[in-house]
Amino acid sequence: MEKLVLLMVVFATCHAVPKDMSGKVFVFPKESKTDHVKLLTSKSRFNALTTCLRFQTDLARNYVLFSLATPTHSNDFVLFKTNSNDVIRTHAQDGGTDFQALSLSRNTWHSLCSTWNSESGLAQLWVDGKATIIRFIKTGVISGAPITILGQEQDSYGGGFDESQSFIGMITDVHVWDSVIPSQQIKLYMNGRHFSPGNVFNWHSLSYDVTGRVVVAEECDIK
16 A cells, blocks of 8 residues: 555656656547646736647637636636637636637647736737737636646536537647736747747646546657
8 A cells, every 4th residue: 555655646746747848749639528638837826827829620619728717717717719710719717708800720730829917807819920909808816726727628626627618639839927928929939939938837847737538749740
């Protein structure tokens, strides 16, 4: 029993060690209500957020790209592609707004960045280098231990997954900052140039746990 406990501790510790994910991709190969990646951070208060990632999917239905929940709000910060072909819904503090008239071709890699400021409640998207209009969502600081999920949308804190909203495809280059970073930094990210990495989640030093059938693949093998 003591050996088993020790192995479990070592296993959990290994998963908590940050990994350099440069050149790696998370592959979500099937519809599921369980398969996901949990991103780990010690931060628990956010006055603002900038979230950037790259993704590819062939889904025509709705799907989630990023889901951050706290004990008080299941949609504290969410990026959600709706059933409409050209709309991404951004949630903050359980509020939400739809960014429309986007170009989101299927089976194509897309670069996406989202900014939100808790004081003003204002949010903006950048898709493949193009900025949207600025929209109001909701004011208020995000606080409490976050559970951050790729692949599933949380309808409750750490759960409430719905396979009809699950993501199928590939996600890479995930960076999150606890500020609204300058547009110049977003442009550098979009263009694949050197930028200041995320201080909440940093793809080059990422702590995460995988549940279910999610594969870490070499980017060069799938692009």
